Amino acid sequence: MSDKFNYAELGLKCGLEIHQQLDSKHKLFCKCPTKIRNIEEYNHEFFRYLRPTASEMGETDRAALEQSKLRRKYVYKAYDSTCLVENDDEPPTEVNREALEIALSIIKLMNMVPVDQVHMMRKIVVDGSNTSGFQRTAFLAKDGYLDTSVGPVGVGVLCLEEEACQKIEDKGDSIIYSLDRLGIPLVEIGTDPDIISPAHAKETAQQIGMLLRSTGKVKRGLGTIRQDVNISIAKGARVELKGVQALDMIETMVELEVERQVNLLAIRDELLERGASVCDTIFDVTELFKETQSKVIKKTIKKGKVYAILLRGFSGFVGREVQPGRRLGTEFSDRAKTSGVGGIFHTDELPNYGITEGEVQALRMEVGAGENDAVIMVADREERARGAMISVIIRAKEALEGVPEETRRALPDGNNSYLRPLPGAARMYPETDVPQVNISPEYFNAIEKPELLTERAKRFESEFGLHMELAGKIAYSTYLPLFEEIMQLLGANQTVNATLVVRTLTGTLPELKRDGVEIDRLEDGHFIDIFNFIAEGGVSKEAIDDLLRAIADEPALCAKDAASKMGLGSLDISEVERIVEAIIEERQDFVKEKGMAAVGPVMGIVMKEVRGKVDGKVLSEMLKQKINKYINI
Structure with a gap:
């Protein structure tokens, strides 16, 4: 910006x-x-x-x-x-x-x-x-x-x-x-x-x-x-x-x-240059609107009053913008709403809302408004309407002083609206029901100072060999505690490394969520169970996506049962070799034509066949060897 x-x-x-x-x-x-x-x-x-x-x-x-x-x-x-x-x-x-x-x-x-x-x-x-x-x-x-x-x-x-x-x-x-x-x-x-x-x-x-x-x-x-x-x-x-x-x-x-x-x-x-001032009188102008066609006033007048106040010299300023889309009149309205009314009318925006030019002129005449004067009006139950006019009088007087001290509500578009006055010291007093707690130097010194996320990311780079981007991503992720727990349990395992864990937590999960998978149903224990199962050789890491989908759908499942239900599991290396050789044989013309360039396309076909039962790296090496041997026969 x-x-x-x-x-x-x-x-x-x-x-x-x-x-x-x-x-x-x-x-x-x-x-x-x-x-x-x-x-x-x-x-x-x-x-x-x-x-x-x-x-x-x-x-x-x-x-x-x-x-x-x-x-x-x-x-x-x-x-x-x-x-x-x-x-x-x-x-x-x-x-x-x-x-x-x-x-x-x-x-x-x-x-x-x-x-x-x-x-x-x-x-x-x-x-x-x-x-x-x-x-x-x-x-x-x-x-x-x-x-x-x-x-x-x-x-x-x-x-x-x-x-x-x-x-x-x-x-x-x-x-x-x-x-x-x-x-x-x-x-x-x-x-x-x-x-x-x-x-x-x-x-x-x-x-x-x-x-x-x-x-x-x-x-x-x-x-x-x-x-x-x-x-x-x-x-x-x-x-x-x-x-x-x-x-x-x-x-x-x-x-x-x-x-x-x-x-x-x-x-x-x-x-101030115009000599503006605020009148304290609240005018009852209900009779002027007995025959009005304004739906807002017509609805209210049956059980309430129409009140008005006179702001001398304010004409043209009530409608002046103070923030994009918000005017001084909006600030007056915010104050009025603290009395429970829905809003106000002011002559900088009238005739409008079903209020006619004739009614505006009658209103101005009733309160004694001159050409440079503005009139503020409200219609509601008597107590609310009067309270609203008192609040607007106060806010209009503050406009002659500058900027009032306030607590304001942040709005989604970046603007803000009145909430309440700034609180004072009178809002605080001692709590007698809760015992005091001593903070001795020894007690405070015993509190461990946390490691900064910036420092943690650097440590992950050196300790786990993570790329800088992945280290920063997991350090600032909500899954940081889970990542550290998994690495503490499985850090020495060759199959489950830090890069796999980070990519699962920060990459695979958002992709699953975009696909409509209810990842909020997955708990820390599910991830630990899945990575343990992979580390033990139960399935290959390529099965992670399928396992997460299955467990999110049925959280009571453990990784082993989910794998069994989907027909996943590790294959004997001889069985993998048989599958690879059969696929190469079926596509022998393609393999001979493309040579080693056939590895990628054939790899995709084999992966569909084994469905996460074999580690992708192991499979890739095997496929390269088999194709190289086949084209050199």
């Missing part, structure tokens, strides 16, 4: 927050497994209503307050593996030591300084993503750094915390959550604002990802790692982008947020 802005001149400050699930056997505060379940497997459900609580200082967090504006019902799907801790019907147990030690090994990789004693805190969260209304989190380390191509990036904080519930469905007045993900241990890693460009943000995220995967103890797959990005420019404000799922989108998202802040600052300057 080419840089659209001079980020140094704009004073870009950028930092990352990485949330990575840890691959421990149990959850952070109970003995439940960390396996994600199929939602159809749930066996009971319950619901909660949540509200924010005050901190120890008597303050209520502003983000929690806004989230609680809508009184929603939160429904939780539970499983046979769900316990009372997850239900918030029983206090948590002590912190999972396996998860803590994985986190400590990550601290070593990031050159961080651990705390002397781990204290759990409660972080208020009232969006229903935790049954208790808070998330447990512990500060573990500070003062670390990463090396990047443009200099070190500080790593200021690493926390160990519990994962939230998985949202299944948003029904508006209620949200459905699944409890299988709740409580999975994760680390939250926060960098300092040392990132200087979108490309640098991506590089830093890649570096952190490599370090995390180097532990061999983090979960892989969609949703197991999330990246939040904090961005500001010199005259703008800090904005936190939540939920950046795809690493490749980080550059785009940083660039588009910078573009948004630049445009908002330009709009502010022009509004």
Whole structure:
């Protein structure tokens, strides 16, 4: 991506927050497994209503307050593996030591300084993503750094915390959550604002990802790692982008947020130059639309109200684009939606949506709008509509100040939308149910520092004779632990070498998946069994594809039984010679005409005949000898 802005001149400050699930056997505060379940497997459900609580200082967090504006019902799907801790019907147990030690090994990789004693805190969260209304989190380390191509990036904080519930469905007045993900241990890693460009943000995220995967103890797959990005420019404000799922989108998202802040600052300057202002009055204009043909308003007006507000000097600016396809009016609409309305109307886009020119003129006259003024309107139930107009008034006033500090949701196209205000210190307070854990120097020093994936790839080249590309591919693969286990068991075997294992795991499996084979049904034990069977001479390595297909179709089969069922198995060398000689004899004219060039075509015919019962290398050598002998008779 080419840089659209001079980020140094704009004073870009950028930092990352990485949330990575840890691959421990149990959850952070109970003995439940960390396996994600199929939602159809749930066996009971319950619901909660949540509200924010005050901190120890008597303050209520502003983000929690806004989230609680809508009184929603939160429904939780539970499983046979769900316990009372997850239900918030029983206090948590002590912190999972396996998860803590994985986190400590990550601290070593990031050159961080651990705390002397781990204290759990409660972080208020009232969006229903935790049954208790808070998330447990512990500060573990500070003062670390990463090396990047443009200099070190500080790593200021690493926390160990519990994962939230998985949202299944948003029904508006209620949200459905699944409890299988709740409580999975994760680390939250926060960098300092040392990132200087979108490309640098991506590089830093890649570096952190490599370090995390180097532990061999983090979960892989969609949703197991999330990246939040904090961005500001010199005259703008800090904005936190939540939920950046795809690493490749980080550059785009940083660039588009910078573009948004630049445009908002330009709009502010022009509004102030025009002498714009925001009126606090909320006008009830329901009567103006009693006879409207607008389907949206017509449907709402039977049980609600139509309210409007006046923004003096805002005409032409509400429809001004701040990001591709998103306007200042979209930002107003995002705020309005926090009260539960579907959206807003504004005069920069009217007449439209069935609203006539006459109705627009009547609306402008009713609120006293001049030529340069804009009118914002909403139609919904009275309480929602009024709340929406209050939110838009606040956001319009912020437009006169520049860029508001916000937490925003990352969108798939690289843009972002309003989520909630930035949280404050009032959202945190001590957790009294979880015992403290001492981190002595002796305990920390005993934690093994993981080998980096980059170093591991180089070791695979020298230790196993792997090509550089294959070594890197397996080092960064989800199959790395399986590869290492197989090589530890069979490394000295001549038949099963590292190249065969890597090509099977990183090449054959993706090909099978493209062919529709359900490779997710294959477990580590299946691969170990197959390679053991080949090493013992049960079948040749050419049978791997067939065996994987058969076992994926019927996972209860072992390699030996799968081979037997398909008629595979090793052949006596004399029997192989008989088959080769017979095929050469049948095609004697072709062989005599082509000479040694006949080896390839005849090899294909022989391979079909023996179907993985003979090693391809052995077969190739035999065929060359037989053909050479035949043409020289």
